[in-house]
Amino acid sequence: MIHLKGGRVIDPANKRDAVGDVFIANGRIAAHDPNARYATIDVSGKIVMAGGIDIHSHIAGGNVNAARMLLPNAQAGQEPPEGQRFAGVCYPASETGRLYAQMGFTTVVEPAMNPQGAVRTHLELADIPYIDRGALAILGNEDFLLRLLREAPDGALLKDYVAWAVQSTKALGVKTINPGGAAAFKENVRQFGLDDVVPSYGLSSRAIFTALQRAVHELGIPHPLHLHTNNLGMPGNIDSALDTINAAEGLPLHLAHVQFYSYGKTKRGGFASEAGRLAEAVIANKNITVDIGQVAFGQTITISSDVLRQFSAREFANPKKWIVWDGDGNGGGILPYNYREKDAVAALQWAIGLELFLLIDDPWRVFFTTDHPNGGPFTAYPKILHLLMDAGERARFMDTLPPKALRTSVLKDLKREYSLYEIAIMTRAAPAKLLGATDRGHLGEGGIADISIYTEQTDKTAMFAAADYVFKSGEMIVKNGAALGRRMGQTLNIKPQFDRRIEARLQPYYAEHYGARPDIFAVPEGFAGGASSLFTEQACRS
């Protein structure tokens, strides 16, 4: 039993921001027990928060491995070759866990699990030490789903299939990526917007995403549908984003990495910031949550299951290598990319991300991501927190960027600075709420004792790069910024209920297309050596 004594406890879920104590017993936050013998750790003068939660970071799966293969020298912990900036993009599992833990993060969600690759993704997640993990299953471009929707456009048949897919892949929720776009691309469609139609099915992207959104909602899946919209990365795509928000019709919807679709179009077809309009729409529509996908400068690799987008962008690969694949559902594309500070588009993307963070004034609905590694590696988080908390730091950074790049951005006029309390909402309390994880993201009694402790400093980069202490389920995993020992976490999943009659449709389909039973891609209970504690189930809304 541990007594964390005298720190400034910032716990927005319990509306607490005061100097005080936190007690840990049996891996949970507990009330003080006068009869207990505590190991006391003096944390006076330090900041005590719940462990950080990242809802969107590509940390495992086939596309991540493809990126590792494509640029085998782009590895963490290696000095990049002279003149190249390859280091630190797709870390091996052991490094991913260690680096997250050292920053004080204790739960990370892989947002794009290909259902056909669920076994593979979960094997890799299981090898990520220290932290708990979860994964969202990608649905919305597979023939089976599109057939169900074509047959019953009201989406009546979808619910059972979605629940079945989530259960069998041990997912924590559902993501849809350019819904219909990958299916349309197989039929040689090159541009796919919200109201464009997948040729053989007669279904628009709007119809697919709203049906999925309703299914997720009605199944009681805590995390709303996680949507990657159409036209990502294209000038003028703000219209798609705003139309999508309107199409949600008040039902919960999470928009992933919105920085990548807050673009206007200049007269010459170039990029302009439309962060203001996106922020306005988010503020006005309380059913919408967003994560940012902030750009961090430097070499990275873009990993996306938006195969159409990646195909269109392939000639921008830097270095000039790429992989594009058509999957049973989404497929994907792997493109190295270098966000150079001197590049006007990259500089504007950087500014748009920060504008969105600063303009959306509700930290309960805006989430902290770089869409790792697409906007930049998650190891850039401390730097980005610094930029959010320090207008002076932003100004200093803006001075180094090409002056014309930020003409359409209002970033220089934004003086807002995030407080530690707001940071704790955005990176702890709000993501726990979004995932429906009632025992995470807070320091109230009964919560899992995932705790990170920092020394407050003016240099927020230094502060958040290395936590003084991190506890995972009550166990100290980081001390003075360095990970201790090797603790293995759990993988979160949900089990929405479904009518077994869906299996009567799945069986002949899988027999015909795979020559196998529908559970061929399933992640069984006795998975990976049968460790019974590998998975931990989260409740769905009843």
Place this chain on the structure above:
Amino acid sequence: MTAFIKGAPATLDKALDRAGEILRTAKAPVIAGTGADIAGVRSAISLAQLIGGVFDMGGAALETRPMQQRRLMYTTPREAKARADMVLTIGDEAARYAAANLADAPKLGREGFQSKPRIIMCAGASSDSVRAAKALEASRERLPGLIGGLIAAVKGVPVANSHSGIAVADFKALAETLKGAQFGVIVWSPSDLDPMVAEALMMLIDALNASTRFTSLMLPQGDNARGVADAALWTTGFPSRISFAQGQAEYDPWRFDAQRLINSGECDAAIWLAAFRPVAPQWTGTPLLIALTGPGIAFGRPPEVHFSIGKPGVDHSGEYYDAAADGLISVTAPASDKLSAAKALDALALRVERRAA
């Protein structure tokens, strides 16, 4: 019996002792083999890390090579079967694959094209594997000329006559045929093609995608090669072939080629892991050999230590690549008394660690 020393039955304990001693005293050990399930691969990589050895297993390095090309487009077996209205196979293995798996008409794709017979063309294949398909006049030696000519013809640039023995007009006609596909698939195997030919194939596919959809189907190497490649990547960050001789993982597909290391005498001890099929190593070098295989294997010379292990998915549960799923699957099997590769390797690691301490 589960263990042998120099061909004679031994207790598991004695065999582990002897194998541990070999690995502890080895200066440059190698872990090679045809393959194992994911748990076995993870254990093999941990052991390689512990003993500062090289890890190079089965077809994993071949699976990686196409992923490092200038450009790569591919699809899944299921999409190829369901959707491809035109198939071009390159080499024997691909021609055999198409004959066995792609003979039916496609079922998905643009309306009006469904259920029409699939067009299958074969290049670089010997006649017996071609069967019903239309054979292109290109021997293996002439494949670079054929593909180069096609790239030019598809892009509309002049084609010289001497490339492959195919007439200019035929190139033009062939390019038009390919462009007429709705969803064309080129089937190939990295084990069957020179890497430069594979690069050229991808140039052709990229050029075809200017106007229609074309992609490729890469045939998998056997014995969980994709799983071996996967597990190596997520555990070390690197694709196979890897060395831990310097402590940190190092990646170099030429230097850490097990066959080359053993035949050149650069390594003095080797682990041979073959969990799926009883296959003996083909190398000519004579390192001290520790083998982990199923029964029914014939070694030229009995290994120093031989552990008999079970088959994943049959003798124990496990995860490995499955061709029908085109991915890793998890197979639950009833427990047996057979050792899994992972258990044997973990026990061996404990033996190495204990003596080292």
